[in-house]
Amino acid sequence: MTWPTKKLGEILKSIESGYRPKGGVRHIREGVPSIGAEHLTSSGGFNFEKIKYIPRDFFEKLNRGIIRHGDVLVVKDGATTGRVSLVTNDFPFDKSAVNEHVFILRPNTENILSEFLFNFLFSEKGQRQILQTFHGMAQGGIDSKFVNFVEIPLPPLSEQKKIVEKIEKLFAKIDEAERLRAETLAASAALLPSAFHQVFNRAKKENWPTKKLREIAILNPKKQEVNSLSDDLLASFVPMSAVDEITQTIKEYEFRRLGSIKKGYTYFKEGDILFAKITPCMENGKVAIAKNLKNGIGFGSTEFHVLRPRDKVLAEWIFYIVGSHAFREEAERHMTGTAGQQRVPIGFLEDAKIPLPPLSEQKKIVAYLDALSQKSRELQKLQQQTAADFSALRQSVLAQAFNQNS
The missing domain is CATH 1.20.5 (Single alpha-helices involved in coiled-coils or other helix-helix interfaces)
Incomplete structure (x- = not known):
């Protein structure tokens, strides 16, 4: 038996998106949850660790974008365009709304079950159909007309x-x-934090001295060190994407002529520690020791701080301390700058104290x-x-x- 099909738009009660107050919601600490693309997960669920809010009085005036049980949410633009999640009965908010980056698909349940619609759109076949109308480059996405191009099987x-x-x-x-x-x-994941806890307990028990990082490491060494080298010399190049936050290692190097990279990039040499300073790279754990560099020198993203150990301290010792979750949590609390462009200031690293x-x-x-x-x-x-x-x-x-x- 072959099931009939209908266009997605024919089996919806409505498709709508939301909006937020002028000026954004970054400064709002309470109110009604505002659900954006970042809250929809790749598994079809939600992640509300970093929830944002709209004022209650603003919510009460909304005429669209209000979330109900049974809604299917679809990311409409950006890197996760097409991602879908289903609002089930265990959705944690009685009142909530989507922002301007998410569509609400509200199915006509006389024709189709919400769960059936969600599972189809979550499937590879459904995802291909959603994305066939993707357009744009830097911040591409889909518009509401995509529902006219998606064919839904309808048993x-x-x-x-x-x-x-x-x-x-x-x-x-x-x-x-x-x-x-x-x-x-x-x-x-608990192995290393547990080990660090033991180390710091020993530090207190055995009265190890504590030192500021600037006392035991050179921070952001000057690139004048390579001024005398030929511009034709090959050196390693490390973009931020080359640092693996899981293994905290450099996955691969590019090789470039020194003359093409010594201006406008961050300098380091063999054995230096690279510490991502920008959000979310720092929080994610992009920290690594520079090893096996071409001709012993390297350049990379300007979003790295560089730490070079002085005498009587191992690079690995500093690496494990600054790469630890506890240290990065503290660094996050000291970030400066606007949302999305926050960075760890060099002053935080200079004054950070570690046991030695x-x-x-x-x-x-x-x-x-x-x-x-x-x-x-x-x-x-x-x-x-x-x-x-x-x-x-x-x-x-x-x-x-x-x-x-x-």
Whole structure:
């Protein structure tokens, strides 16, 4: 049996978007949640860790963009255009609205179940159809006319219900497997913080001296050091994207002529520590030691601070301290600048105090942390691979569910 199809626009009660007060909402600390693209996850759910608000009186005057149970939300522009999430009964807000970057699709439930519509649009087939009308470059996206180009299979409601139940049953098994894998990842992620806690307890117990970073490291060394070198000399180049926040290593280097990079980029040399200063790179953990540089020198993004260890301190010791979650949380509290362009000022790093055990003790602790880091990285890579497998498995389930030949 072949299911009939309809254009998405034909089975919706409405499609609408929202808006926010003039001047934005960054300064608003309470009110009604304003849901944007950043709150929709790749798994079809929501992440409300960094919620934003609109004033209650502004919300009460809205005539569109108000979220209801059963709505399907679609990101309309930016890097995640087409991402969809379903507003289920366990959605945590009684009152909320979308902003100008999200569409609300409100289905006509006499023709289609919200869950059926969501699962189709979440499928690879649905995503391809949504994105076929994508237009624009820097901030491209879709407009409301996309609903006229998406073909929705439309079995009877009773059949839709069976399909949804089957999908949810299989997804529940995948969710449980993901939960168990996430527990393993959480346990691996706790290894280093636990080790640091032990280290700092020892620091207090054994009265290790504390030093300001500027006392034990040169911060942002001057590039005059390479002025005498030939412009034709090859050097390593490190864009921000080359630093892996999971492994905290440099994934790969580009090689460029010194003359093309020594102006306008950040200078460093073999053994220096690169510390991302801009949000969200710093919070995400983009910290690494520069190793195996071409001719021992490198240049990279201007959004790096560079730390060069002085005598009697290991680069790895500084790296583990400044790359730790606790240190980066403190750095985040000292960021300056406007939203989206906040940076860690060099003054914070200069005055940051860290414990400094004897060099022999640093070596022992670093060796221990290296072993833990390697174990943690292996588990995190496995989690990434497994996450991709789970995503593919979900799409396989959806592909079978929406096969029109029964």
